[in-house]
Amino acid sequence: MSATNDAFLETFPVTLRDAATNWLPAPWNWLAQGLIAVVAVLAIFGSLFAILTLVERKALGRVQNRPGPNRTGLPYTARLPWLKFTEGKIFGLGQPMADGIKMLTKEDIVPREADQVLHFIAPVAMLAMSLMTFAVIPFGRNLVPVELDASVLYFFAAGAATELAVFMAGWGSRNKFALLAAMRALAQLISYELPLILSFVPVVMIAGSLSTVGIVAAQSSWHWGFIPHWYVLTPWGFAGFLIFMVSALAESNRSPFDLPEAESELIAGHLTEYSGFKYALFFMAEYLGMTALSGMAVTLFLGGWNAPLPFLQFIPSYVWFAVKLLTLLMGFIWIRATLPRLRMDQLMHLSWKFLVPLCLVNLANTTVWHLTASLPLAVRWLLCAVIIVAPFTLIGRSLTKGVAPRTYRYAE
Amino acid sequence: MSAPSENSPSAVRPPSSGADPSAFPGLTSAPGSNIRAVNDPFHGDLLEVSMGPHHPSTHGVFRMMVTLDGEVVVKLKPVFGYLHRNHEKLGENTTYLASMPYTDRLDYLCSMTNNWAYALAVEKLAGQPVPERAEYIRLILAELTRLLNHVCLAGFLLQDCGASGTPLMYAFREREKILDLFESLSGSRMMCNYQRFGGCRIDPSAEWLDRVRALVAGFPRFLDEFERLITGNEIMMARTPGVGCLSPKLAISAGITGPMLRAAGVDYDLRKVDGYGIYPRYKFRVPLGAHGDTYDRYMIRVLEMRESLGLLEQVMKDIPGGPIMDPKAKLRGLRPKAGEAYGRIEGPKGEIGFFLISDGSPNPYRYRVRPPSFVNLTVLEDLCLGHTIADAVIILGSIDIVLGEVDR
Amino acid sequence: MNPLQLCLILSSLLFAVGLAAALARTHAILVLLGVELMLNAANLNFIAFWRYGPPASPADGIMFVVFSIAVAAAEAAVGLALIIAVYRHQKNIRLQEANRLKG
Amino acid sequence: MQTPEQIRDRLLARFPGAGVTFVANPGASAQHSLLLAASEARAIAEFLRDDPELALDTCSNVTGVDWPEKEIVETIKKNVPDPAGGPDKVVEEKMKKTQPGCLEVIYHLYSMSRKQGPVVIRLRTGNRTDNVTLPSLTPVWRACDFQEREVYDLFGIVFAGHPDLRRILMWDGFKDHPMRKDYVDPDDFEWEPTPHDDVLERAKEHYPAAPVTAAPTASPTPEGKA
Amino acid sequence: MIAFAVIALLILASASLAMCLRNLVHSVLLLVANWAGIAVFYLWAGAEFVAFAQLLVYVGAVSMLSLFAVLLTRRSFHDLDIIPESVSRATWALLTAGAVAGVLIGTILGSPFGNVTEAAPAVSMRQLGEELAGTHVAGLLVVGIILTVALLGGVVIASKDKEDKS
Amino acid sequence: MLGSGLLQGLAVTAKNLVGSFHDPARYTTVEYPEVKEQLPESFRNFPFLVTDNATDPMGALRCVACQICEKECPPQCIYIEKSKDKKPDATGKPQLYPAVFAIDTSVCMSCQICVEVCPFDAIKMDQEFEIATTDRFSALLLNREQLAKPNTYFHQIRPTEAAEVDGRLTAERKAAEEKAKAAAAAKAAAAAAPKPAASAVPTATPAATAPTAPKPAAAATPAVPTPEKPAP
16 A cells, blocks of 8 residues: 555545534434435436436447437537537537436326336336445445445345336336336346356455455555456456456346347337336436446456556546446447347346356366465466366357358359 | 247148137147147237337338247237328329339339339330340449348348347448439439339439449448448347248248348349349349348348449449430320230349239229238248247348338 | 344244235245245344344354255245246146146 | 240140130230139149149239229121112111129249249139139248238138138228229318318318318218228 | 334234235235345344345345246236135134234243343354354255255256147 | 457447547538538429529419429329410410419429429429428418529529520520521511501400409419318
């Protein structure tokens, strides 16, 4: 740990919070600090959600050779001299706001046949659950809303409940497409919870901690002073990271695993009968869930808030966290822009026949890594890489058997 | 998901009617092992879903009444006619010429080939020759239309697979270039109304032909990139092979034409068989599939695009000068002798034919369109049975229908 | 009344609810869920004794619950699979009718 | 490829006494056709499909045609003997004859395996009202499935033996057959202020002195013919 | 104590309501609330690990399985309304359950429970892990085997019979 | 190896993402209201009527109300009523003119058949496409005044075609004039003794046209049978 730990910027958020709450008597002091954390998470990730929707649409647009939303400006910005060149459009920054206003003012339609209670609870539960997962993510040094001993467990316990909300939405809508979506959501959750959990078990094994803070702390050193000690840079960690990200795509219903809301098959799946504010809540929950899972991936595999190189530590830890988080989010968007969707049975096969076995192999791999601690790093690294790459190739080959690109004959 | 082994030919076709269940003892004769009999007394856990007419992936106002066992299609009935405007009656109530712009609106992606097919039928009916240069222009436009249609189809198919618009937008980027060419030639991007009986409407300039050459030269680069994005993609390889296999026997019996037929392995291309226009003068190959599944249908189209490019390259080298309209051709007041004629060409979607009966009056007595996508839809149920609902969507996408043509 | 007794009363009430459900309902899934409730009531007891009972090994109560939860999960999985199998045979899952051992 | 005449002769040899007539096409295309009697049509169609020389394995196009009753005026010259005993007078007598109407289905058959065609066959109904049943060729060529349904829908020809004969383009409750020559548009009409004269005329009927905003008097459309 | 009362109320109310409802999906979802309440109880009692395990297993897995079973064994949207049980059956069940509860509560109230430790025994995660992998390793293995067997058994039982009419 | 195809696809999209910032071949969007693509000369939208006199557009419509376009129009969206009188056209020859010429652009399908069949080059396709209105009935029905546009406008939107048309027309006129001159010369040569009665004809013609003279002005207003309301 270097001296930068006490830098002004590094401690600034905590200092600010303490200054605001330290004058309060003991129990209230604690409550106020919690409240501030909640408000801060809500504010930061709420606005991140808003910007993310815009960024996603713009990135998708750019990938597809079009500009994306670039018209909706914010009022009065045209008068600001330094924004004059944007002619009040400021690159479409007003789009999320316009979307929000549109969503809020739309009519809320509840089908007559719908299960009124479930139809109402579903979006609320979904948003609440995905917000709750933010409680244990360490956003920076000393910046974790709740420090728990078993915070990783907490994260996945809370995250598991979101698919329940998808089920409620699908079931409660009394719509056949939504019902199919509900079935798909359940099956998908059951299939992907397992690889998601199994993929981080190696991290817990090596870090020796179930607490997110502990896991980040375990990754905060450097080999030879320049290779960060992040788990993603080990063979088992890399495999775990990939499996985690694939499962995270499925857990957050993102393309190519967006089967519950597959628009070309099920119109909008569980969202078919939702409109207005409730739809906005679902939308928000999806993005927040994606953000939370990315944050957890950063914490578990990418060294959390640690800087990649020692001399970069002068940049505050939360900035590093944000950079990594945004990188992963851009990855989500990139994948969405590229890949077609899997079919339901293939989705299950991918989980049960590919990810889960790989996870188990990876567990063994981690044990090997742990037991060969005395060997030189390069040897260890190669050994473990072979252990994970070999089954990957073998299982992958069996999965793609018989679907090699074909050759075609021609008639003259 | 095991694919239906062999499509049953016509005689043992599974009944799709709900009209008289006693006449058809269930779907037990249907292909595929995982189809539960619809007439199972325990019917309740089948889910009947009406996909369409307002559904994102039915390519227009098309409806599939799907009965699902879980996610597996056990019964599928196409319902259409929402766009029906009785095109044939319109054609019978107007002059021969006035039907020409209406043919644009049949398959609104391929107005040029529709125009040609209609012009060909009328020329057959009236015994009208076409000058040399016009034949060249017609071929160029038809092959450009084929490019345009196939590239759109590939994009839409991927859209149906769930690729959030990216391949579609790439496809549309290239399509726009062809549409620009059409616009600068005929004045309209999609409703070209370009062909006339005995020639074409506007003589393309040398500059226009140069633009076509440039497009033909640049197109393979796009195709390569598109194939890198799609063809080797594992998800595409998981989704499409083995899905919606069409046996050659059924394909022939059901009158399937176009890339769908050739994907089933039947060597039948009207450009070769009928040898209309100046196609016999040029060398091009006809790609043939072996499985007749969705992947083959996609790949055949990609390969056909490449062949079309080769063909265009040859044709662009020797376009003769001369008139584009036969001097004896009548624009107005065409009154062919009494008789009938069936003219057909290989449209991008298959055989598009026009059948005309003349009674010597300025209006055709009978004006019939043989739309390829309408006939190709015949086998939709056979292809989808035993596959999941997600597959039904991409099978429909790979059949390549345009509702303007199906409903007429 | 000390906290331990309160906890135990809570768990016995929960157990009674589960028992009543398992006895009264004929729907197989509800019966199974009633059994789950009774299991949960037992788990409550473990935690209650661990928390307020006489000190033993500090992790014993937790160990019990962890194992019991694992077994409960296995039980639920098998039970629900059985229910689906029963449904396959008799097209409903009313328990009174599930009286044949062979389908 | 055999000419239609040759095919007719072969058919007559194979099916003695079958109703196979050669129909010439006077037009420039010279696509002649064969008129089959309805009773043997199915058997003949199967023969055409299975005959190795023809191998007409696909049916490209199925068309209905409506031939309404036509009045034909024939002028006949008659020699009327002069009662006075003179030479016969030539009197032109005009005979009005009604040619009975019928509905016709035309099939364009091709061979995909031998790459030849077309062979055009036609079937005719007895009349246009009650005797409109023809054998369905869908069991022979699956391609006729939707097209025969369309002919049924638009012309009202009933195809016996079709597995799924329902309306296909018009909706199920529709009564008439729109492609018939004597079809009259249903009198449902939505007013739009266009200067079509006939539209304005009909507007007058439908909106007798009513304000524009009034809902159209949507009567259950009296179809053109029963 | 207030917290305990709220938790107890949540647990009991959701459980009894869930067992009374006609709509099966509602029942299962209420039971999810009940299981979550029990997890909150564990948290209140200081057993963090157990609480999260409870959430993961019950809310995350068992509830899904139950819902799946519900969906798979139903015929239509309206098929979930369960026919009410016969009155006599319900009465007998309630009487039995009441008797059991009475006996239990009587015993609890009658038993002298002294020796209450006010502070929860502190168990760190590491300690738990060591217990699990040390003292109780046999149990852990057995549970693992049980789970595997149960999983396989479930798959075998629920998978379609091969000779089932197709 | 599993995943290589996915990586290839990702590379393609990444290339496009980056390319959209610098490569005009990849970023083909034209931001419409600000930037407008140059229309090809042959672009067509709805028809308009060509007038030869720019100062008085209604004065010299080339249209002679022959009604060929009305007959040939596939969707039957042209309505023409012939005038009762004749007016001199650009060459001074008296011609009929359309008292009513209306095109229902809600029906028109821009097929250009009216242009092709017009023997007088009187109707041409316009290129104006920003023609949205808020009224879907009468605003879409263009009458004679709205359709009339000067020949200079035609030159502006389609220089090549307009030049060709003008060349053809002047040639025709010249030929007609020469023919007329020749005819007049022949007539003059033939007319040895003009009859006195013939002088009455020129005097009578203005008298005959006088009552109808205010007609064009009057016809302008009720050009179309009032479409607002069906006659009760």
